[in-house]
Amino acid sequence: MVEQDLSLIYRNYLDCLNRRDWASLGQFVADDAIHNGRLIGLAGYRAMLEQDVREIPDLRFDIELLVAQPPYLASRLRFDCTPSQTFLGLHVGGKRISFRENVFYAFRGGKIVQVWSVIDKAMIETQL
Secondary structure, rough: OOOHHHHHHHHHHHHHHHHOHHHHHHEEEEEEEEEEEEEEEHHHHHHHHHHHHHHOOOOOEEEEEEEOOEEEEEEEEEEEEEEOEEOOOOOOOOEEEEEEEEEEEEEEOOEEEEEEEOOHHHHHHOOO
């Protein structure tokens, strides 16, 4: 897999998330996916994303920085959204917030097999 292919797969994956096309998630995420050291599989990955969207109805994944070195990809995602109640244990209560997520992915066979994610919670706290 070359860098351009991996970047295109990732962009298509984010498009799938932004369209809420959960039925197509298996095209991008492996059945044995691991998130932050925990085996959650495709079903758990989908459940996590669906929960995120329930808590943040206007959630949109936007790339701020993208670096691909197959089989790994690193991305800094930008979010400008309105969580309905709490987010990361913080009472947001419908206030519009902006934050970043630094996330690293490992791919196998064109699918995400492992994710390491860190959300800039301090950035959110300064807005509340």
